[in-house]
Amino acid sequence: MTSVDITPEARRRKAASPFVRRIKRLGVVLFSILATLFGLLFVTFxxxxxxxIDPVLAVVGERASNEIYEAAYKQLGLDKPLVVQFFYYVWDVITGDFGMSTLTAxxxxxxxxxxxxxxxxxxTLATIIGVVLGIPAGVIAAVNEGRWQDQILRFIGLFGYSMPIFWIGLIGLLIFYGKLGWVGGPGxxxxxxxxIVPSVTGMILIDSLIVRDWTIFWNAVSHIILPASILGYYSLAYISRMTRSFMLEQLGQxxxxTARVKGLSETKVIWxxxxxxxxxxxxxxxxxxxxxxxxxxxxxxxxxAWPGLGNYITNALLSADMNAVLGGTVIVGLVFVGLNLLSDILYKFVDPRAR
Incomplete structure (x- = not known):
């Protein structure tokens, strides 16, 4: 049996191959992100x-003269070809210029x-509620497949996933705020x-904790608990359903x-x-x-009446404020792409096989 000598050049290629593979994977990820963002900007454009909606009239008003209209038309770049307008739009977004809001000036x-x-x-609070309650609910439903616990939890999840969220919100306001007075009202x-509390993060719960103003903290809790619970119920329904499905698949492995045969407790096997x-x-x-x-x-x-991004986009749309609508849409898209990338990173961090 003869041994085959590996030349120094071959050794260098073999040693560099993991690095090259990582660079290629990183390139694929960056390309997919850029392609997604480009598609998002193209759709919003x-x-x-x-x-x-005439963007010029939204700026100058309906009573503007023809000279003012034409000047604004050229200033907005609408006299240029669509391709040029699109690349101007992309450049403005890259530089953080989404234009002026006609609603807020x-x-x-x-x-x-x-x-x-x-x-x-x-x-964030709604997701915490959905995770803390949804995962145990899904596990319990899977362990008790077909029994009354499973049927009740599946009904709760199906109800939360199927009912219109605005209807649940109105009923919640009527009962817990209007009738019982257990929670704070809108806002x-x-x-x-x-x-009163200085804005550091923009999140009142955290800002009030920073200055230790417990009166405002608990007032903020009374206002956020109902909308967060309703959104958390929606999240709970989805997470519990997926947890049950994943658990049923794992329990059949x-x-x-083998773990049960070895004598491990059912709690350790499941949880x-x-x-x-x-x-x-x-x-x-x-x-x-x-x-x-x-x-x-x-x-x-x-x-x-929660003064968030969704409410802002809705008011802008009703006021024909397209700069605000498109800006909000782009930000939402960026957040979604960023969280998708975060999920991929966490997936590879948790699962060594994915690395």
């Missing part, structure tokens, strides 16, 4: 051109920075507490039977081994659910 990016923390606070705070493997795909579910709440809490914010 088309929306601005298809909408039956402020830069759109400044408005979004002001309202987005309210949406982030609401969606983030009672009117006499507004602007051979390693579960450590089966749930440990379920958490890997469940991370993606949780992150996507969080992204959905960040972009899909429009109706909840409108019903509860």
């Amino acid at each position: 088309l929306i601005a051109r298809v909408m039956p 402020r830069p759109v990016l400044q408005d979004i920075a002001r309202v987005f923390p309210a949406t982030l606070e609401l969606a 983030r705070l009672d009117i006499y507490y507004v602007d 051979e390693y579960i039977t 450590r081994h089966a749930l440990g493997n379920v958490m890997i795909p469940l991370i993606t579910v949780i992150v996507l659910s969080y992204a959905t709440l960040l972009e899909g809490s429009v109706l909840t914010e409108v019903i509860f």
Whole structure:
């Protein structure tokens, strides 16, 4: 038997191959992100051109003279070809220029920075509620498949996933605020507490904790608990359903039977081994659910007069403020892409096989 000598050049190629593979994977990820963002900007650009709203009239008003109209028309770049307009639009977005809001007379990016923390606070608390209650509910339903526990939990999840969220919000306001008075009303705070706590993060719960103003903290809790619970119920329904599905798949695997044969307690088998493997795909579910709440809490914010991004986009759309609508849409898209990337990173971090 003869040995084959490996030349130094071959050794260098072999040693460099893992690095090259990582660079290629990183290139694929960056390309997919850029392609997604480019598609997002292209769609929002088309929306601005298809909408039956004249952007010039939104700026100068309907009583403006023809000379003023023409000057604004050229200043907005609408006299140039669509391809040129699109690349101007992409450049403006890259540089953070979303234009001025005709509704607030402020830069759109400044408005979004002001309202987005309210949406982030609401969606984060709702996701925490959905995860803390949804995962145990899904596990219990899977372990008791076909029994009354499973039927009740599946009904609760189906109800939360099927009922219109605005209807649940209105009923919740009627019962818990209007009739029982257990929670605060619409808005983030009672009117006499507004602007007392200095804004550090834009999230009132955190800002009030920073200055240790417990009166405002508990007032903010009373206002956020109902909308967060309703959004959390929606998240709970989705997470529990996916957890049950993943758990049923894992409970039928051979390693579960082996663990039981070895004499491990049922608690360790279910909550450590089966749930440990379920958490890997469940991370993606949780992150996507969080992204959905960040972009899909429009109706909840409108019903509860929550001054977040969804409410801002809705008011802008009703006022034909297309700069604000498109700016908000782009930000939502960026958040969704970023959270998708985060889920991929967490997936590879938790599961060594994915590395």
